[in-house]
Amino acid sequence: MCGITGFVQWNRDLTQESELLVRMTDSLSNRGPDASGTWISNPCAFGHRRLSVMDPENGAQPMHALQGDTSYTVVYNGELYNAPELKKELLQRGHHFRTQCDTEVLLASYIEWGPACVEKFNGIFAFAIWDGGREQVFMARDRLGVKPLFYSHAKDALIFGSEPKALLLHPDVEAVVGPEGLAEIFIVGPARTPGHGVYSSLHELKPAHAMIYSRNGIKTYAYWKLESVNHEHNLEETAVEVRRLLQDTLERQLASDVPVCSLLSGGLDSSALSALAVDYYNRTGQGQISTYSVDYVDNAKHFQAHSFQPGADGPWIQRMVDELKTDHHWIEIENGELVHALSQAMLVRDLPGMADVDSSLYLFCKEIKKGATVAISGEAADEVFGGYPWFHRDEMLNSGTFPWSVAPDMRAGLLSQDIREWIRPLDYLADRYSDAVAEVPLLDGETGKTAQMRVMSYLNITRFMPTLLDRKDRMSMGAGLEVRVPYCDHRLIQYVFNIPWEMKITGGREKGILRKALEGVLPDDVLYRKKSPYPKTHNPQYLAAVKQQVLDILDDPASPILPLIDKVQIRNLASSPEASSNLPWFGQLMSGPQLFAYLTQINGWLKTYNVAIR
Structure with a gap:
C-alpha cells in the first residue's frame, strides 16, 4: 500500500514546481514509510510514498514503461489479487517483466487494454497513469472504494492525492467549506456522500469510477455497478458458492512478501477469516499465523449489554485462539490514550470522523504494525449479508431515511439557527436519501418486502460501507499498516446482493446464509453467536x-x-x-x-x- 499525489497543468513549466511536489508527497509519508519518489515531465508531476509489500527490492514508483515511442508512467496505491493470471496473459501477448510486483502488471495491463484494463482487475486500488501518446492522465478507483482518491480541478490544473492533506498543500486548493460541506459534517457525517470531498474545492473519485483528463477537460464514468439478476441456486448450492468465493478471495489476499496477520474479535466474520487463514497456512506449510484483538483497560468492569452490543468479546476471542492455536496478541488501550488520539485520528483523516471508533483503531493499528505489515479484517460482512439491527427492525426499515441517521432532527438541533437556515440540513439529507434510493437497480416487477430489502442492501453497500472502509484505510495507513478486506471482493458482493432475503436469513438468523456456508469451519457456538460490533470503551x-x-x-x-x-x-x-x-x-x-x-x-x-x- 502507498500514497499517491500529483498534478497536471497545461502550458506551464512544472520543473519549477519540484519543491511543491516533494511537500505534497511527503505529507503522505505515513501511508508509505519505506520509500519516496517523484517525477516531473511537462505537463505532468507525480509523487509516490511506498509501503513495501510485494517485491520490496524492485517495486519503486513512479514506475515507467516504454512501448514503441510512447512513454507511460504510473503511481499506484493498492493490490491486484489476480496479478498472476493477468501476468500470464500479458506474457502470452508479448509483454516482458522486470519485477515481481503488481505495479508493473497494472501498467502493462493499461498499455495492452487501455482504460478497459480496470474491468479485468480484482483488487483494491487507486492509481494515475500518464499516457504520453494520448497526452492524458487515466485514473481509476476500485469497485467498492477500499482505496481513496481525491481530486480538484482548479483553474487549468488537475490536482489529485490519496488524502486531502496532499491537495491542500497546493496553492490552488483552499480549505474552504460551504453549506453542502457543513451538511456532510453535521447531518450526514461521519458518513460521507460518495464523490463528496467536504472541502468545496475537493471531489472524491467515486468507487468503480474512472477518469480521463486531457486538454479537452475531465471525463468521469462508471466502469462497474451492482446489478440485479434472478438468483438461480437453491439453498445448498448458494451456501457452497458463498464459501467458495470467500475462500478464493481470502487465499488471494494472503499473498505477501511481508508478515500477514488476522484481526480477531471472536465474532462470526473475523473468526471465519482467521479459521480459513489458519487452514490455508497449514495446507501450504507457512507455519503459525498471528492474530490481534483490541479492548480497553478495565472495560469489563463497566460493560453494559444492549441490542447493539449484547456481549463482551474477550471470552469468545480466547475460545477461537484455543481452537485455532494462533499466536495471539491482546492489545489494551488506556482511556487517556484514547482521548489524546482523537486529535491524531482527525489529522490522519483530514476531517472529523467516528470519534473513539477512529482513535482506538488508529492506536490498535500502531501496535499491530510492530509485528506485521499486512492484516486481514472482517470489515463489510454486515453490510453485505445483512447483519445490522436495521435490517431486521420495521421502524428502521420504514424510517424514510438512512437507518444510521434516524434522528436527524436531534442532530440538526445542535446547529445555530443561522447555520440551520443556510445549510437546510434536513432537506439536504432527504435529497441524498432520495438520490441513493433512485440508484437501486430493482428487478422488473420487484415489490413489497423483496424490493424493500434490496433497497436496504444497496444503501448499506454504497453508502454505509464506504464510511467504514474510509475509516479502515485512514487509520491503518496512518500507522503504515495495510489492511485487506476479503468480504469486499466484488464477485462475492455481486453474488450475495442477489440472494433472496429469505435465503439470506436462513435459520431465522441474521447472516444466516453466511453461517450455513461456514458450517464445519467454526465451532457451532461461535458460528451462531449473536453479532457484536467493534468494541467501544465503557469507562x-x-x-x-x-x-x-x-x-x-x-x-x-x-x-x-x-x-x-x-x-x-x-x-x-x-x-x-x-x-x-x-x-x-x-x-x-x-x-x-x-x-x-x-x-x-x-x-x-x-x-x-x-x-x-x-
Missing part, C-alpha cells in the same frame, strides 16, 4: 474527559465551532442523563461520549486546518 472516565473538552470549547470565545452550533442546547445535553450513558441514542450509532468527542474533533479540525466557512 466513565472517558465520558468525563470528552465532556469536559466540549465544555472547555464552549467556554473559549475563540473556539471556531461556536458560530456553527447552539451552545445552550449542547450545554443542556452535557448535563442530561443521556449524556452520561454509553448506550446508543444519538442517531442510533452515536452515544453521548461519541457525540462530545465528535464535536471536539470538529472544533480541532476547523482550527488546525484554518477552515474558512463561506
Whole structure:
C-alpha cells in the first residue's frame, strides 16, 4: 500500500514546481514509510510514498514503461489479487517483466487494454497513469472504494492525492467549506456522500469510477455497478458458492512478501477469516499465523449489554485462539490514550470522523504494525449479508431515511439557527436519501418486502460501507499498516446482493446464509453467536474527559465551532442523563461520549486546518 499525489497543468513549466511536489508527497509519508519518489515531465508531476509489500527490492514508483515511442508512467496505491493470471496473459501477448510486483502488471495491463484494463482487475486500488501518446492522465478507483482518491480541478490544473492533506498543500486548493460541506459534517457525517470531498474545492473519485483528463477537460464514468439478476441456486448450492468465493478471495489476499496477520474479535466474520487463514497456512506449510484483538483497560468492569452490543468479546476471542492455536496478541488501550488520539485520528483523516471508533483503531493499528505489515479484517460482512439491527427492525426499515441517521432532527438541533437556515440540513439529507434510493437497480416487477430489502442492501453497500472502509484505510495507513478486506471482493458482493432475503436469513438468523456456508469451519457456538460490533470503551472516565473538552470549547470565545452550533442546547445535553450513558441514542450509532468527542474533533479540525466557512 502507498500514497499517491500529483498534478497536471497545461502550458506551464512544472520543473519549477519540484519543491511543491516533494511537500505534497511527503505529507503522505505515513501511508508509505519505506520509500519516496517523484517525477516531473511537462505537463505532468507525480509523487509516490511506498509501503513495501510485494517485491520490496524492485517495486519503486513512479514506475515507467516504454512501448514503441510512447512513454507511460504510473503511481499506484493498492493490490491486484489476480496479478498472476493477468501476468500470464500479458506474457502470452508479448509483454516482458522486470519485477515481481503488481505495479508493473497494472501498467502493462493499461498499455495492452487501455482504460478497459480496470474491468479485468480484482483488487483494491487507486492509481494515475500518464499516457504520453494520448497526452492524458487515466485514473481509476476500485469497485467498492477500499482505496481513496481525491481530486480538484482548479483553474487549468488537475490536482489529485490519496488524502486531502496532499491537495491542500497546493496553492490552488483552499480549505474552504460551504453549506453542502457543513451538511456532510453535521447531518450526514461521519458518513460521507460518495464523490463528496467536504472541502468545496475537493471531489472524491467515486468507487468503480474512472477518469480521463486531457486538454479537452475531465471525463468521469462508471466502469462497474451492482446489478440485479434472478438468483438461480437453491439453498445448498448458494451456501457452497458463498464459501467458495470467500475462500478464493481470502487465499488471494494472503499473498505477501511481508508478515500477514488476522484481526480477531471472536465474532462470526473475523473468526471465519482467521479459521480459513489458519487452514490455508497449514495446507501450504507457512507455519503459525498471528492474530490481534483490541479492548480497553478495565472495560469489563463497566460493560453494559444492549441490542447493539449484547456481549463482551474477550471470552469468545480466547475460545477461537484455543481452537485455532494462533499466536495471539491482546492489545489494551488506556482511556487517556484514547482521548489524546482523537486529535491524531482527525489529522490522519483530514476531517472529523467516528470519534473513539477512529482513535482506538488508529492506536490498535500502531501496535499491530510492530509485528506485521499486512492484516486481514472482517470489515463489510454486515453490510453485505445483512447483519445490522436495521435490517431486521420495521421502524428502521420504514424510517424514510438512512437507518444510521434516524434522528436527524436531534442532530440538526445542535446547529445555530443561522447555520440551520443556510445549510437546510434536513432537506439536504432527504435529497441524498432520495438520490441513493433512485440508484437501486430493482428487478422488473420487484415489490413489497423483496424490493424493500434490496433497497436496504444497496444503501448499506454504497453508502454505509464506504464510511467504514474510509475509516479502515485512514487509520491503518496512518500507522503504515495495510489492511485487506476479503468480504469486499466484488464477485462475492455481486453474488450475495442477489440472494433472496429469505435465503439470506436462513435459520431465522441474521447472516444466516453466511453461517450455513461456514458450517464445519467454526465451532457451532461461535458460528451462531449473536453479532457484536467493534468494541467501544465503557469507562466513565472517558465520558468525563470528552465532556469536559466540549465544555472547555464552549467556554473559549475563540473556539471556531461556536458560530456553527447552539451552545445552550449542547450545554443542556452535557448535563442530561443521556449524556452520561454509553448506550446508543444519538442517531442510533452515536452515544453521548461519541457525540462530545465528535464535536471536539470538529472544533480541532476547523482550527488546525484554518477552515474558512463561506
